Structures are given as structure tokens and as C-alpha cells.
Amino acid sequence: MKVAHxxxxxxxxxxxxxxxxxxxxxxxxxxxxxxxxxxxxxVSTAVTFWPHPRTALGNRVELLSSLERRLELLxxxxxxxxxxxxxxxELACLTPEEFAARVLEPIGAEVVVAGSNFRFGRxxxxxxxxxxxxxxxxxxxxxxxxxxxxxxxxLLQAGLVERAARALGRxxxxxxxxxxxxxxxxxxxxxxxxxxxDPNLLVPAYGIYAGAAAGERAAISIGTNPxxxxxxxxxxxxxxxxxxxxxxxxxxLELWTRLRDERAFATERELVEQIAxxxxxxxxxxxxx
Numbered sequence: 163m164k165v166a167h168x169x170x171x172x173x174x175x176x177x178x179x180x181x182x183x184x185x186x187x188x189x190x191x192x193x194x195x196x197x198x199x200x201x202x203x204x205v206s207t208a209v210t211f212w213p214h215p216r217t218a219l220g221n222r223v224e225l226l227s228s229l230e231r232r233l234e235l236l237x238x239x240x241x242x243x244x245x246x247x248x249x250x251x252e253l254a255c256l257t258p259e260e261f262a263a264r265v266l267e268p269i270g271a272e273v274v275v276a277g278s279n280f281r282f283g284r285x286x287x288x289x290x291x292x293x294x295x296x297x298x299x300x301x302x303x304x305x306x307x308x309x310x311x312x313x314x315x316x317l318l319q320a321g322l323v324e325r326a327a328r329a330l331g332r333x334x335x336x337x338x339x340x341x342x343x344x345x346x347x348x349x350x351x352x353x354x355x356x357x358x359x360d361p362n363l364l365v366p367a368y369g370i371y372a373g374a375a376a377g378e379r380a381a382i383s384i385g386t387n388p389x390x391x392x393x394x395x396x397x398x399x400x401x402x403x404x405x406x407x408x409x410x411x412x413x414x415l416e417l418w419t420r421l422r423d424e425r426a427f428a429t430e431r432e433l434v435e436q437i438a439x440x441x442x443x444x445x446x447x448x449x450x451x
Contacts, residue, residue, distance in 0.1 A: 163237040166245050169268040178204040178273035183211050186226030187235035189331045190306040195239045197303050198275045206242045211249040218249045224364035258288025262296055278302040321367030323417040327450035333416040340408040352437050354398035355408045369423055370440055372447035374416045378404045381444045385424040389433050418447050
């Protein structure tokens with residue numbers, strides 16, 4: 163999939179365009195992407211925004227995916243191209259007509275596909291009907307009831323990863339760079355990869371999860387390590403059958419199911435016994451789809 167950051171970076175052509183932020187690329191988004199790809203004689207192009215429009219306007223948004231991961235998911239959805247539009251205050255002040263003239267017309271957009279409630283332009287004053295009046299072949303996609311990025315955020319904040327997976331069409335994820343930790347896991351027999359997570363990304367509720375990373379099953383801890391009196395949030399993963407060095411690598415953790423709350427133990431032996439049970443539960447866990 164070709165990725166561009168300005169309309170001029172795309173070659174001339176006739177395009178079907180999917181419009182949206184696509185945070186998390188959930189099942190509702192995928193309906194928009196599938197409708198875009200259905201135009202066989204046109205180049206399928208996702209026009210997406212970074213940073214998140216609400217963030218650019220000064221609001222706090224915990225993102226479901228980084229831009230890098232969003233683009234990977236768009237590629238998995240078999241789009242031909244993605245145009246990443248910088249969402250700035252200048253862009254937010256454009257009238258809908260100016261937005262169409264600056265972004266859609268230069269890339270040869272003929273078909274425009276978006277969720278039926280899509281709004282854009284100054285004060286969110288533009289909609290799909292306006293684009294139709296401007297001459298675009300507009301294809302609104304009806305929303306999927308109960309599926310939205312906001313609802314998925316709520317589910318993850320409550321630790322309901324299996325319900326979030328049903329809305330995403332895949333397991334929810336946490337991603338970050340593997341960095342050095344306290345190395346306690348190694349001394350206990352369960353060496354962990356410690357993730358430095360971008361503060362703009364959503365991290366689900368504290369707890370112990372079964373999941374996967376780097377093609378291996380993983381027992382994942384999100385929390386403060388209360389057994390050791392920790393206060394700083396940490397995201398750690400023990401990859402069950404992995405051998406090798408992960409330091410410095412970007413790691414995407416899939417969360418399959420929440421096993422339990424994190425807690426302190428009376429002795430370190432009890433902690434090790436519980437981790438062993440968590441590992442066995444992880445071996446038995448099933449990946450949601």
C-alpha cells in the first residue's frame with residue numbers, strides 16, 4: 163500500500179476515497195473500506211487524519227492505535243493507498259468546499275465513501291449531501307449499531323477485552339518499544355518484555371491478561387506490580403515459547419482475555435506459583451476473532 167502525506171505525492175488517477183479518522187480500524191470502519199474497494203475500476207484510497215481531530219482541537223483522546231498501526235491495518239484491509247492529512251487548526255478552519263478543493267479534487271476523487279454521520283469542515287458544517295452537491299459520487303455507509311471507537315475505548319477501560327474484540331473484529335492491542343525494566347521476571351523464571359507505550363495510546367484496565375506477541379502466546383501484566391510496592395504503570399509480557407532479544411523492538415501485544423486482577427502476595431513463592439497458573443491459562447486461552 164502506498165502511503166502519501168500530501169495530495170501531490172499521489173500519481174494522477176481516478177479514485178474511490180474512504181474518508182475518516184479510522185482510529186482502531188474497527189468493524190464499522192471496515193464496512194467503509196470494503197465499500198471503497200468494491201469500485202474495481204478506481205484506485206481505492208483511504209484519506210485519514212493525523213493527529214486525531216479532537217486532539218488537534220485541544221481535547222484529550224486515548225487512541226486505539228498509533229498511526230503506524232493504523233496504516234498497517236488499512237493495508238491488511240487491502241486498500242491501494244492511504245493519504246495521511248495533517249489535521250491542523252488551519253485545516254479545521256477550512257470550509258467544506260475548501261476542504262474538497264484542497265484534498266479531494268487534486269487526487270481525482272470520484273467516489274467518496276464514509277459513515278453516514280461523517281462531518282467535516284469548519285464547525286463540522288460539511289456532510290455527505292454537500293459532497294454530492296459538489297459533484298462527487300457519494301456512498302454513505304450505515305453505522306454498525308453499538309460499534310464506535312468511543313464505545314471500544316469504554317470497554318477497554320473496563321477491561322472487557324473480549325467484547326472489544328467483537329467490535330474490532332480482532333483482538334485489542336497495546337503497542338510500544340521494548341525497554342529495560344527491573345528484570346525481576348528473569349529472576350523468577352519468567353523474563354518479561356517491558357513496553358514503553360506512547361502516552362497518547364489507550365492502555366486497558368489494570369490486570370493480568372492472556373494474549374500474544376511476536377507470533378507467540380504471552381502472559382501480559384498491566385499495572386503497578388503491587389507485590390513490589392510499585393506506583394508507576396508498567397506493561398510487561400512474558401512470551402511463552404520465545405527465545406531471543408527483544409530490546410529496542412516495537413512490539414504489538416494482542417489481548418485475548420482478562421485472567422485476574424493484579425495483587426500483592428504474602429510470599430514470593432506464592433507469586434511464582436500464581437504466575438505459573440497464569441502461564442497455563444494463557445496456553446489454554448483462545449484467540450477472539
